Amino acid sequence: MKNIFRKIFAMNNNVLGINQRNANLVYHYNHRKDFPLADDKVRTKSILEKNGIACAETYQVIERIGDIAMGWEAVQGYEKIAIKPANGSGGGGIKILRKNNKNQWVSSGKGMDKEQVFAHLANIIMGVYSLGGKDRVLIERCIEPSPFFHTIYPKGVPDYRVILLHDVPLLAMLRVPTDKSDGKANLHQGGLGIGIDMKNGCLLQGYDGEYHDNHPDTGAPILGKTIPLWDEIVAISIATSKAFPLNYLGIDIVVDKDLGPLIMEINVRPGLGIQNVNKVGLKQLINQSGLTALA
């Protein structure tokens, strides 16, 4: 009994819950008018580019149905592209297209003719992937993940998530796809979160509901693995945080095999599962950092 109370006390002191995240961090440190800077990928990238922060090169932004033909024509010189709704969420509407040896566009192993691509672009603009609102299409360079990731799991694009408060990185994890997650790295879609020892730049245990020292599908060792380019990853996350008027945010970073760390996305309401992955409470970290005192 005493132990249970001690545990509840410990949790209240250390763990950040949704109520407190929303009340004391998300809405307290970020202005609502700045949320679109994070929610809209086109606006995010324009701030990143203005500040010289690396992100995937934008090939085209298509805003109107009438501009689809022209916009599509303009990207025909590339071999591989990523098509995204600027305001999409949860990965909906994202398509990776590459050219096969007959010079035809292929997506997930299936050929796509011009009509199919146009229909998809039109759907994005009409807001199918962004809950009724109008949206725009972002066509950008397709990331080639660094070979380091393939030593853990051979498919998909893993990314790092760093949580920052007042430009100070507090907590980070690496998200890796699993057989169950179908190429996706999101935790709630079955991806594996791997904790990070931020001081030493190495991986900790993996977490997908249970803790693992090795990747549950490939068996590749995780625990203690050194993260290449860790200092650069931290540096780019701090630079990004400084470039935005948002004070509490989660930054998603991918590492391209040629270009190194690139900013992928910014979240104003970063999830709390990262605490499970690292086995450490955000409240404890924030209070220890001296940035602010959470009740």
Place this chain on the structure above:
Amino acid sequence: MNNNFGFNATLAFLFALPLGLMAFKLAFTKMDWMTTIPQEAYEVQYQFTAESESPFYVKTYLPKSNRRQEIRNAANLAGALNFSVETVDAGKVATWRSEEKQAFNIGYSFTFVGKSIRFNIDKDLPLESNFDKNLAPFLVAEEHIQAEHEKIVALKEQLVGNKNNFVKPYLTAIYQHVLDIPAIQTAELTDALTTLELNEASCNGKSRLFVALCRAAGIPARTVGGLILQNGAKKTSHLWAEAYVYGTWIPFDALNGHFAKLPKNYLELYHGDEFLITRSADMIFDYQYIISKKAVAHPALEQAIASGKMAGYSIWTLFGNTALPFFLLRFLMLMPLAAVIVALFRNVIGMKTFGVFLPALIALSLLGTGFSLGIALFTSILLFVSLIHFPLERWGLLYTPKLVVMLTGVVLAFLVVLLLGKQFQPNGLSILSFFPLVILALTAERFARTVVEDGYFTALKILFQTLIVTSFCYLIFRSKSAQVFMFSFPETLLILVGIMLLLGRWIGLRLSEYKRFQWIEN
């Protein structure tokens, strides 16, 4: 700091004012607070039209208050006619007479508040004999109740001949036999013998046969005439039966399946084998009954209001005289309470629900359908309509048109349920009328999207949690105490707002998060 002052001041006001009001009310009134709940009532109006070349009369029965019905505000609406009322054995008879030769509208109106009634007949009660003299008429044959006819007696023998001499098995056997006779709709008078011979009848034939069989078996019995009250205009009156068991007349309706019970919307007008309306021959006559359901204040409360004692004390005194249906008033007063329940479940316990107020709205419609049937209908309609989502999604339909298709799916599912309902439950057509159609469509869409994005397991988990919260909201809507409280102390609404202001700033861990983050070490 200033910010906090405003918050705290508002909070103090939201708690202090209602608590003060409550204390004041409790200290200065000696009311039975139960009386603040409005009663479900029916306004009934007789509408007769009469036209004659010679002097005429029209007679009918007027309702009387008794153990299960209360009649108020009775009024004769035919001022030009000679009107008289007399009480006879069968009931209270009104007579309108005219010496003139012209057309008249005859009307009579009253408010009816009924109670449902149910008797348990002990299975060990022996048959009575040696009845009081005044029960003699209820044991012998009448013109249309041929209790002594050989066929009736033979049927009685067949039904109860092998039974021990106890009341309950006798009544059960007779009732069951009459209940099983196929029902037909007819305005013709059917007597007990004809009912037996044709083996089909409407309410009046069945009731007469039931009474005849009871009398043949030595149980005093009589027919009872009245109206089944439902919103709208009707011409059909109703006949049921009563059997005399150890000093009490116990009701039986072998047409609508009520054994020793009556629902609260049965208006009783007379007993005995009488006609509801009698009139002069040679006249043009038409009639109908106009019935509307509404809420009325408890008479004790009305009295308190009239004496000025209750002015402004309960919500009902403010709205009592409007035509607001009780259902709506109850909804208005209890909705915020249900919404608070939803908020607590979400923010304190950490349950996820489809839609913030969906559980409250579904709970409301459960009041009409009954709990288990309502939950089953809600779940199956939701699952069925969410199936529509998948092809629509594959074809890349835009959000709004997709929702319209799903809404239409909900409507179609409704129609099917209504048709099925008509098969099984002829009078229960309106059970679905309160289901929030649009919200069901939105929820089906959300459900299907959750299936796509997070998988079946998550979607079903949220659905399950939605149903749990719905059940709690249902308890609130059903709770008599909650009703009395909100009707008597409507100022509680301010307290609810206060609680939500506190909850809105509460930053503690949700209960579900204690489970989610249980890895933590001491």
